[in-house]
Amino acid sequence: MASDRVVELLRKAYADEIETVMNYQTNAIVLDGVRAEEIKESLKTDIQEELGHAEQLGQRLKQLDARPPGSAEFTASQDSLQPPEDSTDVLAVIEGVLDAEEDAIATYRDLIDAAEAANDPVTEDLAVTLLSDEEAHRTEFRGFQKEYRTD
Numbered sequence: 001m002a003s004d005r006v007v008e009l010l011r012k013a014y015a016d017e018i019e020t021v022m023n024y025q026t027n028a029i030v031l032d033g034v035r036a037e038e039i040k041e042s043l044k045t046d047i048q049e050e051l052g053h054a055e056q057l058g059q060r061l062k063q064l065d066a067r068p069p070g071s072a073e074f075t076a077s078q079d080s081l082q083p084p085e086d087s088t089d090v091l092a093v094i095e096g097v098l099d100a101e102e103d104a105i106a107t108y109r110d111l112i113d114a115a116e117a118a119n120d121p122v123t124e125d126l127a128v129t130l131l132s133d134e135e136a137h138r139t140e141f142r143g144f145q146k147e148y149r150t151d
Helices: 004-030 034-063 090-117 121-149
Strands: none
Touching: 004 034, 004 090, 004 121, 034 090, 034 121, 090 121
16 A cells, blocks of 8 residues: 555646646747747657656556546646746746746655655656656756856
C-alpha cells in the first residue's frame, strides 16, 4: 500500500503538469513578435514532454491503486504563468516558466524524499527522472532570461 504522502504528491505533480501544459499552450499561441518565436517553439516542444510527465505520473498512481485528479478536483496555482496583457512581453512568460519549473523541482524533490521514506523505489526513480527533465527546462529558460534581460 502506497503512503498517503506519496499519493498526495503524485496527484499534485500530475495536476501541476496538466496546468503547465495549458499555460505553455496558451502562451505559445498568444505571444507576438519576432523575439517571441524562439520562446514559442521551446514552449511547444516542452508541452509534449510535460504531457509525457503527466502520463507517467497518472500511470504510477494507477499502479498504486490511486487515480489522477480530474478537472473538478483541480485548483489552478500558476498565476505568474498566465498570458501577459502585452502579447510582446516575452520576459514575463519566461519568468512564469521559471516559477513553474521551480515549483515542479520542489515537488519532485519532496516526492523523492517521501518515496524513499515509504520504501517505494519505483516512485523514487520516476521522480528522479522527472526532476532531471525539469532542471533541464529551468536551465534553458534561465538562458533565455539572461538574453532578454540584457536587451
